[in-house]
Amino acid sequence: MFLAGGTAGAVARTVTAPADRLKLLFQVQAMASSGVSAKAYTSLRQAALKVFREEGMLAFWKGNSANVVRIFPYSAAQLMSNDYYKRLLASQDGGLTVLQRLAAGAGAGMTATALTHPIDTLRLRLALPGSAQQGMWACARAIVRTEGLLALYKGLTPALAGIAPYAAINFATYDGLKAWAYGAGPQSAAGNLGLGAAAGTLASTVCYPLDTIRRRMQMRGRTYAGQADAFRTIWRTEGMSGFYQGWLANTLKVAPQSSIRFVAYEALKGFLAVKRARTDT
Secondary structure (H helix, E strand, O other): OHHHHHHHHHHHHHHOHHHHHHHHHHHHOOOHHHOOOOOOOOOHHHHHHHHHHHHOHHHHHOOHHHHHHHHHHHHHHHHHHHHHHHHHHOOOOOOOOHHHHHHHHHHHHHHHHHHHHHHHHHHHHHHOOOOOOOOHHHHHHHHHHHHOHHHHHOOHHHHHHHHHHHHHHHHHHHHHHHHHHHOOOOOOHHHHHHHHHHHHHHHHHHHHHHHHHHHHHOOOOOOOOOHHHHHHHHHHHHOHHHHOOOHHHHHHHHHHHHHHHHHHHHHHHHHOOOOOOOOOO
16 A cells, blocks of 8 residues: 555656646745745746746756655555544444544544655755755755754644644545445546545645645744744735635646545555455545
8 A cells, every 4th residue: 555655646746746836936935035036926827937937847846856755655654544544443334424534534644744744844945946955865964954953844833733634624525525426336537536636626725824834934044933923924914815825826736636646546556456445545
C-alpha cells in the first residue's frame, strides 16, 4: 500500500504543479520576504504569463523535486493511515459512521503532515521568486545554518489544524459520494475521477484560510506571533479576500489532484494485488 499511495500522490502532484506554484505565489506575495510586491500577481492569467515571461516554462515546476520527495511519503502515509484508522474504528461488520470516517481522515492527514512538514517548508522556500538555493539539500542547510533546525517546522501548528478538517472532509466526502453514486454496485474509474474532484474542491474551499495562514508562517524571518495573530493581521489588513488569495489556482490544482490520487491509489492496489478490507478507500 505504501508504494501505491506514494506513486499515486507523486503522479497527481506533478501533473498539477503549475497550478500549485501559482497558488503559492498568490498566498505569500503580501509578505515582505516573498521577493515581490504585494500586488505583483493580480489574476491567474497575469500571474502565469509573468512567471513564463520572467522565468520560463520550467519555472512552473520550480520546487517540484522537493514536492515529489515530500508527496511520496506524505501521500503513502495519508492513504495508508486512512485505511488503517477506518479498519481500527469500524464495527465488527465493517460499518462506519460519518463521524468515524471524519475521525479517520483527520488522523490520516495529521499523521502524514507531521512526518513530512520540513520538506514542505523547503518546497515553499524553493518556489519563491529569486530563491538563491539550487536544490533541496542546499536550501535545508541554509535554513538550519541561518535560522536553526526548528525553522523547518515553522507553521506546523496551523498545518495540523488545517489538514485535520481538510483530510476529514476529503476522505469522508469521497466515501459518501461513492456510496451515494454506486451503492453496492460496480464502480467506474471515470465516475470516481469526478467524485474525487468534488470531494477535494469542497474540502479545500472550507479549509483554505488555514492553508494561507500556514504558508505565511513558513516564510523566512519573523512573520506572525502565532496563528491567532496571523488571523487578526490578515483580517485587519487584507479582509476576507486575504485568506483566499490564490483560491482559483488552488482549485485548479486540487480538483484533478484529488481525483487522480484516489483513482490511481485504487488502481495500483488492484494491480499490486493488495488485500482490500471492506472499509478501504
